[in-house]
Amino acid sequence: MSEYSVFSLVRNALTGHKQWQRAWRDPEPKPSYDVIIVGGGGHGLATAFYLAKVHGIRNVAVLEKGWLGGGNTGRNTTIVRSNYMLDDNAHFYEKSLKLWEQLSHELNFNVMFSQRGVLNLAHSDGQMDRYARRGNSMRLNGIDAELLDRKQVMKMVPHLDFSDEARFPIYGGLLQPRGGTARHDAVAWGLARGADRLGVDIIQNCEVTGFKRSGDRIEAVETSRGTIGCGKVGFAVAGNTGYLASKLGLKLPIESHVLQAFVSEPLKPFFDHVVTFGAEHFYLSQSDKGGLVFGGDLDMYNSYAQRGNMPTIDHVMRAGVAMVPAVSRLRLLRHWGGVMDMSMDGSPIIGKSPIDNLYLNCGWCYGGFKATPGSGWVFAHTIAEDEPHPINAGLRLDRFERGHIIDEEATGPVPGHH
Numbered sequence: 001m002s003e004y005s006v007f008s009l010v011r012n013a014l015t016g017h018k019q020w021q022r023a024w025r026d027p028e029p030k031p032s033y034d035v036i037i038v039g040g041g042g043h044g045l046a047t048a049f050y051l052a053k054v055h056g057i058r059n060v061a062v063l064e065k066g067w068l069g070g071g072n073t074g075r076n077t078t079i080v081r082s083n084y085m086l087d088d089n090a091h092f093y094e095k096s097l098k099l100w101e102q103l104s105h106e107l108n109f110n111v112m113f114s115q116r117g118v119l120n121l122a123h124s125d126g127q128m129d130r131y132a133r134r135g136n137s138m139r140l141n142g143i144d145a146e147l148l149d150r151k152q153v154m155k156m157v158p159h160l161d162f163s164d165e166a167r168f169p170i171y172g173g174l175l176q177p178r179g180g181t182a183r184h185d186a187v188a189w190g191l192a193r194g195a196d197r198l199g200v201d202i203i204q205n206c207e208v209t210g211f212k213r214s215g216d217r218i219e220a221v222e223t224s225r226g227t228i229g230c231g232k233v234g235f236a237v238a239g240n241t242g243y244l245a246s247k248l249g250l251k252l253p254i255e256s257h258v259l260q261a262f263v264s265e266p267l268k269p270f271f272d273h274v275v276t277f278g279a280e281h282f283y284l285s286q287s288d289k290g291g292l293v294f295g296g297d298l299d300m301y302n303s304y305a306q307r308g309n310m311p312t313i314d315h316v317m318r319a320g321v322a323m324v325p326a327v328s329r330l331r332l333l334r335h336w337g338g339v340m341d342m343s344m345d346g347s348p349i350i351g352k353s354p355i356d357n358l359y360l361n362c363g364w365c366y367g368g369f370k371a372t373p374g375s376g377w378v379f380a381h382t383i384a385e386d387e388p389h390p391i392n393a394g395l396r397l398d399r400f401e402r403g404h405i406i407d408e409e410a411t412g413p414v415p416g417h418h
Helices: 006-013 042-055 087-100 103-107 125-140 150-156 184-197 238-246 310-323 325-329 369-385
Strands: 032-038 060-063 118-122 146-149 172-176 201-203 208-214 217-223 226-235 254-264 274-277 282-286 292-302 332-343 349-352 358-362
Touching: 032 042, 032 217, 042 060, 042 184, 042 358, 042 369, 087 103, 087 369, 103 184, 118 125, 118 150, 125 146, 125 172, 146 150, 150 172, 184 201, 184 369, 226 238, 226 369, 238 254, 238 332, 238 358, 254 310, 274 310, 282 310, 292 310, 292 332, 310 325, 310 332, 349 369, 358 369
Parallel strands: 032 060, 032 226, 060 201, 118 274, 226 358
Antiparallel strands: 118 172, 146 172, 208 217, 217 226, 254 292, 254 332, 274 282, 282 292, 349 358
């Protein structure tokens, strides 16, 4: 497969762009694979890519029941950041951010990573103290953080509501300059192309329907395209993890909820940064196409449906207008829902399962997209070495049994509250 470059662009332009090669193959499943990754989203594709590139394991299949990126990878608000306070999360997400910073070059594919900065707004003295503590913790872990006062925030984002009548007055905010956004579709396509170039089979329209077991091992995966033998199996299916695990008799400490995302009609450049509203769960950025991309809280009921409801839309819009009054004049272009697997402490689960050759990548709550390369990198190590990397050692499933929870939001063991 040829490299993408200015030269290949000019060469194909001269032929009317009719000579481009496929970005990845569409192979038939083999009888068996050393590793089967269930889930063709960002995490599954990143895992396959790093298994092949870093660990030399290339007899790998990625099984996707629909099309690549048709799940949460294409149903999010594209935010990338590592502004976490607790060590286990901070080290993991910072590793992921460092991988983001060179991912386009590594894949020879532009994932449109834009480090425009992520700003968390504060609306009280107490919230400013909390952000100062988080920023100090970030800096101790080598992560960039800047505490801004009201005047600095006003200069950076003048469209916020700084009026005397504001329901939630702005006191300042915590900025991570290296945070930003990436194009979610491009991430899935780039990782698929990168994995395929290394020999990974990406098999779409291949739904997993069951498993063949021998004791504590999975011998084969039953799919809509036949039975496929396996050496190891990795789950990277986000909100469908609990459903697949139930086919193996596993009950995991996660719940599935719908999280909606929205985009407005396109505008001229208006919003240069990613901004989160400290008074409500609302976050906003502007896409390269001009639309304002935003989201808020979960739909607070368990569901596997990729659609939302009107009360949540109303709640999110009210928060948006409170933060940026000018958005009240915009029309909503479209919205979509992703199925989130919410863990009991709000932090991800990456590691081995009680089944000998099954590995879990789940519990991502609101943090799945930003973790894409880091998740794939540590999950590939965990599968290849049969033990977690030090970066994800604290994110193992058995932390709930040991009582070593990672409650970043300090909201207790209630998945919907995270």
